[in-house]
Amino acid sequence: MAETYYCHPCNLSITLPDELDNGVPAEAVRLSRINRNIDAMFVLRMTFGVRLDDAKFIAKHISKPKFRCANCGKNLLEDGITYCPHCSGLNFNW
Numbered sequence: 001m002a003e004t005y006y007c008h009p010c011n012l013s014i015t016l017p018d019e020l021d022n023g024v025p026a027e028a029v030r031l032s033r034i035n036r037n038i039d040a041m042f043v044l045r046m047t048f049g050v051r052l053d054d055a056k057f058i059a060k061h062i063s064k065p066k067f068r069c070a071n072c073g074k075n076l077l078e079d080g081i082t083y084c085p086h087c088s089g090l091n092f093n094w
């Protein structure tokens, strides 16, 4: 069952394919963290069949670096898919 996550600051939601809900797209995360979001999006689309707008959303919400909120830059508390305790932004803290 695909899970839907809502990001308050963006006022957008995303439904993740099961593969992403249960596993980590390590290569996409690595690319996103070295400022290669376009390449990260390509990996998400090719490997996980994610649509372009969803791939863009995911890349934007990957914490950079890990445990730093992709929206406000403050510290995240939890590993994995989590919400920032400061701005309530969605983070893929993979």
Ligand SMILES: [Zn+2]
Pocket (backbone or CB within 6 Å): 007, 008, 009, 010, 011, 061, 071, 089, 090
């Ligand atoms: Zn957001």
Ligand SMILES: [Zn+2]
Pocket (backbone or CB within 6 Å): 069, 070, 071, 072, 073, 074, 084, 085, 086, 087, 088, 089
């Ligand atoms: Zn935040």
